[in-house]
Amino acid sequence: MKNNMLHTNYILIITTAILFIMLPLPSLALSNGYARIVSNVRGLQDYDLHWNDRFPPGSTIKIYAEADGINHKREVAVDYVFIIKDPNGYVIDTASYSNTYHDYRDDDFITYSRDVPESWVDGVYTAEIDIFDLLNDSLMDNYYQQVASAYLNGSSAPDVPVMSRGDVLNDPQQHINFTLTFYIDRYASKYPVDRFRVENIMLDRTSVAPGEPVTVSANITNTFYDAGSTNLSLLLDNTLISTTEFDVGAYSSVNAVFTVTSNITGNHLVEIIPTGKNTVGFNLSAFFNVSAGKKVEMPTAITLSDLVVDHLNVAPNEPVTISVTAENKGKEGTQGVLLYINDILVERRDVHLNFSETQDIKFNVTEAEQGAYRVTIGNTSLNKIFFVTAINATQTVTAVPEIEKKPGLKPVIGLSAIVVFIVILRLYLKKKLK
Secondary structure, eight states, X not given: OHHHHHHHHHHHHHHHHHHHHHSOOOOOSOOEEEEEEEEEEEETTEEEEOSSOEEOTTOEEEEEEEEESOOSSSOEEEEEEEEEEOTTSOEEEXXXXXXXXXXXXXXXXXXXXXXXXXXXXXXXEEEEEEEEEOOOHHHHHHHHHHHHHHHHHTOOOOOOOOOOHHHHTTOTTTEEEEEEEEEEOTTGGGSOSOSEEEEEEEESXXXXXXXXXXXXXXXXXXXXXXXXXXXXXXXXXXXXXXXEEEEEOTTOXXXXXXXXXXXXXXXXXXXXXXXXXXXXXXXXXXXEEEOSSSOOOOOOOEEEEEEEEXXXXXXXXXXXXXXXXXXXXXXXXXXXXXXXXXXXXXXXXXXXXXXXXXXXXXXXXXXXXXXXXXXXXXXXXXXXXXXXXXXXXXXXXOOOOOOOXXXXXXXXXXXXXXXXXXXXXXXXXXXXXX
């Protein structure tokens, strides 16, 4: 009997060890989690971010929530809780989801979805998301021992020992929470519906010889808080020439540049077509002419703007920085930028710019004499003024002597009258007493 019990225990130990060897390395705890406001979800870590987090009544809010590191010895049990609060902090919607499965996946996700009712007022809303990992390795160790024992004893296998949310609420290794904000805005449907805006096609020349290249450019603006990319296609006379992907940083702009040529004389239509997701375009077509005769080119056209003088008042010999912005709206070329102080040319700076390129030009000047100095940029109406003034390091304060105050005339007359009255009164009383 004793040998049979030992044999059974050995089998139990060996079976449990084999089960552990077959398992992958266990997750120690809920390692990470996050949520994003999205417009579409295709699967785990495969979603499209919503471009501005603003929703009018009648639209649908979607929140993607992900939990990582939640596999415990081939078992997963995760709860997601969503609490939505209005601008006053009142709870207006709740939702909970439970995911359980038996495999080796270590990451899990859920999508909260809600149609915005007309009763929701405009303002900033808060989504509080809680993720609960309802298993741990200790539970699963005990569970697999029970499974092996049940198998050896011929009894029914136990259920997976899933904990309640209350069991793990205060355990940071098994419960995480975070907050997202979004906007209810009944005018949101009037905003641009897309994240990327492509605008203002420009050609570096509008008349060229056969085969001569034309540079085509447009501005791409990312209106979103995350960096991203979009595709633009170049068409010549309704024929696709090329498609290019452009990366654009958060809240940034880039210049999309293409080159096109034609050997056919006559007018040609060039277009930039936004072909990426969440992209809208404005004013993206233009014409150029191919002529077999004399080549006609758009000249270099560098314009100057935004004159800035960094100080209004300075001490003698204190440097002043003067800057002006140069932009080339013509073909590639060089142009001189002339700086005048009080109508005297003090510096010339040659700037070389490609088509549609901009550059800030800076000058440093010092003036020794006190006075007013007028800054002018040659061949423009740009002008500013600064002043050179002496600044005393210390100031001498002269003490004002105190002036002894003399009694006024009115108090003296009053005192004299009182004395005379007292003398008369004493004489009168003296006679009376006799």
